[in-house]
Amino acid sequence: MAAEAETFTLLPLHLDPSTKAVSSSSSTTTSAALTTELTALNLLHRSLLSLDTPNGVPPPPVPVNPKRSAQIGKLRETGNTSFRKGAHADAIRMYSLGIDMALGRPGWEPSGLVREEVSGLYANRAQAHMALQQWAEGAVDAECSVEMKRVGNAKGWWRRGRCLFEMGRLEEAREWVGQALEFEAGEQDLVGLMREVEAALERRARQ
Amino acid sequence: MVNWLSLVVPFAYLTILLGSLYTFSHLYRARKLSKAASLEPWFPPHLQRNIYLTLLHLDPSESGEGGPSKVPDSVLKAALLRRATEDIHRVLQVQNAKPALQSLLQRGSVGDDLWQRFLRAEKEIQEEIKDVVAEANAFAPGWGQLIFQTANEMAQNALLRKRVEEIQAQVTAEKEWWEKKKAGIQADFMKELDEDSKATQAVPTTGRGSDDDAVLVEGGGPTAAQQQGSMKKRKKGKN
Numbered sequence: 001m002a003a004e005a006e007t008f009t010l011l012p013l014h015l016d017p018s019t020k021a022v023s024s025s026s027s028t029t030t031s032a033a034l035t036t037e038l039t040a041l042n043l044l045h046r047s048l049l050s051l052d053t054p055n056g057v058p059p060p061p062v063p064v065n066p067k068r069s070a071q072i073g074k075l076r077e078t079g080n081t082s083f084r085k086g087a088h089a090d091a092i093r094m095y096s097l098g099i100d101m102a103l104g105r106p107g108w109e110p111s112g113l114v115r116e117e118v119s120g121l122y123a124n125r126a127q128a129h130m131a132l133q134q135w136a137e138g139a140v141d142a143e144c145s146v147e148m149k150r151v152g153n154a155k156g157w158w159r160r161g162r163c164l165f166e167m168g169r170l171e172e173a174r175e176w177v178g179q180a181l182e183f184e185a186g187e188q189d190l191v192g193l194m195r196e197v198e199a200a201l202e203r204r205a206r207q
Numbered sequence: 208m209v210n211w212l213s214l215v216v217p218f219a220y221l222t223i224l225l226g227s228l229y230t231f232s233h234l235y236r237a238r239k240l241s242k243a244a245s246l247e248p249w250f251p252p253h254l255q256r257n258i259y260l261t262l263l264h265l266d267p268s269e270s271g272e273g274g275p276s277k278v279p280d281s282v283l284k285a286a287l288l289r290r291a292t293e294d295i296h297r298v299l300q301v302q303n304a305k306p307a308l309q310s311l312l313q314r315g316s317v318g319d320d321l322w323q324r325f326l327r328a329e330k331e332i333q334e335e336i337k338d339v340v341a342e343a344n345a346f347a348p349g350w351g352q353l354i355f356q357t358a359n360e361m362a363q364n365a366l367l368r369k370r371v372e373e374i375q376a377q378v379t380a381e382k383e384w385w386e387k388k389k390a391g392i393q394a395d396f397m398k399e400l401d402e403d404s405k406a407t408q409a410v411p412t413t414g415r416g417s418d419d420d421a422v423l424v425e426g427g428g429p430t431a432a433q434q435q436g437s438m439k440k441r442k443k444g445k446n
Contacts, residue, residue, distance in 0.1 A: 008260040009252060015265060015278055022262065022282060037254055037289070045285035057284060057347045061360045103368055111363035118371065136385035140378045144371055167385055168392075 013038075020045070047106055058108040068105060072098050072117055079124060088131045095125035119149035119156065126159045139163035154184040161193050170204065173197045246320055249328030250297055255290040256335070262286055284346055291339050291358035292365075297332050305329075 011034065014023050021042050024034055051058065079094030102117040122145035129138035142160035146153055157180035164173035177194045184190055262278045308325055311317045336355070344351035 009257045010264070011257050011261045013258065013261050013265065015262070015282070020279055020282055022258075022286075033254060034258075037258065041258065041282075041285055041289050044288060045282050048281055048285050048288075057350050057353075058288070058357045060353050061356060103371065105364070107361035107364045108357040109360065109364075111360050111367055114364060114367060118367075134382075136381040137378060140374060140381055144374045147370055147374060148367070167388070 044107070058106070061108055061110045064109055064113060068101065069113075069117075072101050072121075075101065076121060076124065079121075079128075083124070083128055083131070088128045091128040092125055092132075095121050095128065099125070115148045119145045119153060122148065123153070123156045123159065126156070126163070130159060130163060133166075135163040135166045139167070150183055152184075154180070154187045154190060157184060158187075158189045158193060161190070161197070165193065165197055165200070170197055170201050174201065246324050246327070249324050250300075250331075253290075253293065253335070255286070255293040259283070259286040259290045280346065287339065287342055287346070288354070288358060288361070291343075291354050292361050294332065294335055294339060295355065295358050295362045297328075298336070301325075301329055301332055 012024055015021075016023065022038055022045075024038065048058065075094050075098035079091045079098065082088075082094060083091035098121045099118060102114055102121060105114055122141045126138045126141035126145060129135075129141060139160050142156050142163060145156035146160065149156070157177070161173050161177040161180060164170075164176060174194070174197050177190055177197060180190050181187070181194065262283055265278050304325065308317065308322065312319075312322050339354065340351035343354040
């Protein structure tokens with residue numbers, strides 16, 4: 001029945017005295033939701049333990065720990081340098097490390113920042129994949145980039161459009177670029193790509 | 208004396224009247240409350256809250272013989288944070304549902320029961336938030352103001368990571384699809400080349416063969432084949 005303000009359902013929980021990990025003591029009645037929740041709880045607990053704030057309480061989101069940001073920035077720079085030198089595989093590896101690091105930020109750090117970083121890194125990795133003509137990976141990465149940041153991400157939009165076009169998925173490309181133009185109206189690259197896609201579609205229709 | 212006696216009747220009348228009115232309203236309200244309480248709750252049981260309170264009430268005697276078996280504060284803090292994160296989800300749901308539900312109720316598209324359930328959920332979540340803030344302040348002074356900020360970021364971050372994972376999960380399937388298609392295009396392209404070279408020798412039967420090929424290619428699109436073809440050439444040129 002309803003969880004009233006003063007009552008709660010007692011769950012069969014058990015705390016390991018040495019590891020302080022919470023687990024369910026009766027293995028037969030444990031629901032899947034409880035198990036996943038307890039895993040998440042133990043994970044969070046461990047990340048809380050590594051904090052060095054006075055009360056052991058997560059700090060407010062706003063002043064961000066600059067160490068991780070600097071590392072992510074460095075990985076991106078290294079990736080960019082490799083890309084410019086033509087070492088695309090190395091660039092992809094660097095960007096991937098950066099993405100893992102950005103996604104590995106503790107949960108209480110601002111999500112807007114994570115979006116910004118991850119979007120940039122995915123866009124760059126998409127470009128590296130495109131340079132290697134790995135259109136499928138490039139398309140997925142560019143989609144990720146756009147998903148994280150829709151506005152002001154013309155490069156991300158364009159890259160997925162280009163990848164779809166190169167894979168011959170012209171209808172999808174037209175739809176995608178059309179969507180992109182709603183966000184980034186008048187972006188020259190996108191308009192140009194749209195024209196290319198339309199022309200290719202027409203050519204296909206005539207054949 | 209006579210006065211008092213004659214006043215008894217109107218007083219008795221008034222008492223009975225007010226008493227019955229009070230009883231009626233009391234009964235009516237009690238029935239309404241119990242009816243509202245018997246309605247299905249809006250949200251499923253609050254798992255995180257149950258975990259937190261269970262940990263809080265975990266009896267030291269049963270979880271181990273002697274030793275510091277009381278649940279450490281850090282675990283409780285983590286559990287409270289999980290609880291606050293779930294509350295954020297619920298608050299968002301309530302906020303999103305309210306205007307829509309209100310207009311539906313005005314138009315009579317939904318019953319009063321649903322509205323009652325919703326109001327109760329709203330009240331419950333307000334109580335819940337107050338409770339969490341109080342608990343947080345008990346752990347660390349001033350945490351009450353921050354805990355929901357933190358919880359909000361955590362909820363957003365979790366959402367974001369889930370989305371990224373979802374998209375990235377497509378990568379293997381997409382890659383396989385493209386490999387297959389690329390192989391198909393390449394084979395077609397090679398065949399076309401063969402056909403071309405044979406066609407120059409003017410063998411009449413291959414003419415029909417290339418017609419069939421054109422039909423086959425249609426799935427992938429002949430333009431793509433051309434594209435790929437020109438690309439392959441470029442690639443070869445580079446190498």
